[in-house]
Amino acid sequence: DAGVTQSPTHLIKTRGQQVTLRCSPKSGHDTVSWYQQALGQGPQFIFQYYEEEERQRGNFPDRFSGHQFPNYSSELNVNALLLGDSALYLCASRWKGAGGYEQFFGPGTRLTVL
Amino acid sequence: AQTVTQSQPEMSVQEAETVTLSCTYDTSENNYYLFWYKQPPSRQMILVIRQEAYKQQNATENRFSVNFQKAAKSFSLKISDSQLGDTAMYFCAFMNYMEYGNKLVFGAGTILRVKS
Numbered sequence: 001d002a003g004v005t006q007s008p009t010h011l012i013k014t015r016g017q018q019v020t021l022r023c024s025p026k027s028g029h030d031t032v033s034w035y036q037q038a039l040g041q042g043p044q045f046i047f048q049y050y051e052e053e054e055r056q057r058g059n060f061p062d063r064f065s066g067h068q069f070p071n072y073s074s075e076l077n078v079n080a081l082l083l084g085d086s087a088l089y090l091c092a093s094r095w096k097g098a099g100g101y102e103q104f105f106g107p108g109t110r111l112t113v114l
Numbered sequence: 115a116q117t118v119t120q121s122q123p124e125m126s127v128q129e130a131e132t133v134t135l136s137c138t139y140d141t142s143e144n145n146y147y148l149f150w151y152k153q154p155p156s157r158q159m160i161l162v163i164r165q166e167a168y169k170q171q172n173a174t175e176n177r178f179s180v181n182f183q184k185a186a187k188s189f190s191l192k193i194s195d196s197q198l199g200d201t202a203m204y205f206c207a208f209m210n211y212m213e214y215g216n217k218l219v220f221g222a223g224t225i226l227r228v229k230s
Contacts (some may be wrong), residue, residue, distance in 0.1 A: 033217065033218075034214075035218075035220075040223075041222055041223070042118075042205050042207075042219070042220030042221050042222050042223050043159075043205070043218070043220050045217040045218065045219070048215045048217060055214065055215050056213075056214060056217055058213025058217065072157075088157060090159060092159075092218075094216075095226055101147055101164075101216060102161060103161075104161075104163070105151075105158065105159035105160075105220060106158075107156070107157050107158050108158075108230060110155045110157075
């Protein structure tokens with residue numbers, strides 16, 4: 001059973017560019033959350049997708065947007081990149097059913113903005 | 115809004131000894147879960163242990179156990195018989211399961227180094 005997968009593993013961009021990160025949830029999971037983890041800090045919640053809609057959003061600007069596809073995979077898009085967007089981006093999936101509180105994390109995408 | 119505080123940026127322990135990591139949280143909610151996650155250098159966040167707030171009994175998973183003090187809003191992790199593979203960053207996390215979306219709120223983490 002494959003776990004949560006993310007691509008790419010590493011990414012280097014320059015300020016002002018746009019980036020798309022991808023996530024495939026664990027088999028049987030239908031809810032995907034994205035987190036930003038700056039170096040030496042805990043993950044911060046960006047947003048969550050369920051049934052192809054953004055269900056909850058953290059304190060992140062509109063430059064951060066996302067999408068969920070019918071197969072439950074998800075993309076995170078960041079426009080007009082800033083140096084401060086450099087971080088590890090984590091995707092987590094879970095099952096919406098009763099008791100599906102545990103979130104399973106992917107290995108993350110390391111984004112460096114120069 | 116909920117906050118999670120981990121006051122120990124770094125800890126070290128000798129192999130086979132016991133170590134306790136501290137976590138406090140602030141919430142006005144009654145229905146929540148608490149978690150400890152482990153993040154080794156490979157970056158993969160792994161769930162170590164969870165605690166439902168309505169349960170008085172402290173959770174235990176093999177060498178890992180928690181001390182959950184609901185009134186004090188404290189949730190510490192005890193690792194017994196520490197192993198070299200326990201070296202990692204440990205995060206305490208809070209989830210209000212009545213909140214739409216059930217996001218996780220993380221602390222800043224504690225780096226644990228197990229020495230041989």
